[in-house]
Amino acid sequence: MQHSSNTDIGTTAPTRPPRASYRRVFLTFARNSLIRDMTFRTNFVIECISALSWMFMNLGLYLIIFGYTDSIGAGTGWGKYQFFVFLSTTLFINSLIETFFMPNTEEFSEQVRTGGLDFALLKPIDTQFLVSFGKMDWSSLANFLFAIVLLSYSLSRLEYQPGWIEFVLYPLYVLCGVAILYSLMIALAALSVWLGRNQNLYDFWFYITSFSRYPMEIYNGPLGTPLQKVFTFIIPVLIVVNVPARILAQPMTQPKWQLAVFALGATVACLGASRWLFLKSLDSYRSASS
């Protein structure tokens, strides 16, 4: 879809340019980013190591915690290896977000402030696509690779073995999780159009998503239950990791399947809502500078 109001500047509508091949553009972006990363190879390696170090530190914390307890929360079923399945799922989702979307949305708010967004608006391709996929940070995939190792190891240590349906659903729900987080991110980025500058955007995103990084069962009690409801049904960050992780780590129950169905709907709703917000924000965009 194109923003004709922004792109068609001429008085007479010119012949429509051929529809952009999104797949080819995407592959070109990926290739260019890889070339850029490979130009500074040592830097690339250092970035991979730094991403892995943060992850190992996090893993270290949980190893220490599991030195003192058998599970996160009594009776929740999140024992050591179940939780490591959960952690690998978090890693999959976060590394995908960091690879594809983080470098771009980060730049988007800066483009709004400097007026560089004009450049993106003039291109004969969907602006949201261009803004979301322009750059890729390949080094963040280091954690993705590690997550495969961690997931395989943890699954091999579990008594419960998921069936083939679960294995098929897992990647689907990981992608749903990525889509939900992406929607949240692009919605926050869109806000920067109205706010002019949104420096706390990333902090905010980080803090909101920090709720997603633990099993949802830990949020209970007079404060926890409402929190759980809000972050499941209003800002659905809790289902991002919980649904896929649960599918692999523990036997699914009736309410969990219901939640999984809800997650599909939530993904579609989030993508739709953020898309709407993004287009709305472009309408209010008034080029800065010049």
Place this chain on the structure above:
Amino acid sequence: MATVSTPSTTPSELSARLRTWWIILRICIEERLVYRGDFALGTLMRFLPIVTQIFLWTAVYSSVQTSTETAADPAGQQTVAGFTRDEIIAYFLLTMVARAFSSMPGLAGGIARSIRDGSIKKYITQPVDMLGFLLLSRIAHKLVYYTVATLPFALVFYLCRGYFQELPSAEIWVAFIASLFMGFALGYYLESLLGMIGFWFLEVSSLLFVYMLFSFFLSGHMFPIGMLDGFAIFPGSSWSWGDLVRILPFQYLAYFPAAIFVGKIQGDELVRGLAIELCWVLMFMALSRIAYHRGLRRYSAFGG
């Protein structure tokens, strides 16, 4: 000054000096106050993760009961590394206060950058001492930070007052405050020393990254250091990771003040801890002086 004709110029020299430092401090404060709204909001948001932390640790403690390794304290509450659940949450809140004193965002990196791009020249050509100037600018930063952040801090501590059993005694308060100030000094001199390694190696960012990682993990910001006691350095050794971490200076950046406040360090241990911390501060103070002097001699003024 009234006493112009006095042969000794020391008093007026001193007052001129004090005035210089006062002006520097004032400029830095004004500079920091430019974005105060953003600042207060950012501070309040920084407490959001404590919410997830409360739930996480509550969940951990709820399942500790079934675990055999940990013992209940006399009152019958479950403990992990000597902390009850309420204590550990109070501890995490307090480490945030401690980190607010000891963390020096961008200090080491800034020094290293000014060495690399040559802007450190301004300290050489002007009669201003770099370590003193930067120290004042950090003090200004912290002063402003605390003025603006008091409200969010007070709000969060008020909401979390249930986790604090009783207020500590006057001595503990004194020790706590002393450890906070020393934590500030330690953080400052440690980071500036790291930055000045840039005199010898122009690129220190990977070194800084390693430091950041260590200080984050070993300062007690993520868990009380006592939790490391159960883990031997290598299988069969009588030394645990906890023993190793207690030798390092990182614990004074977060763990030590917080543990004092919740009463985990008392008596002789407390006095010894404070003395050792003071030694660390003096050592890094001296080392950074030496590094600055030696470094300037090596310095060859790159850049424009």
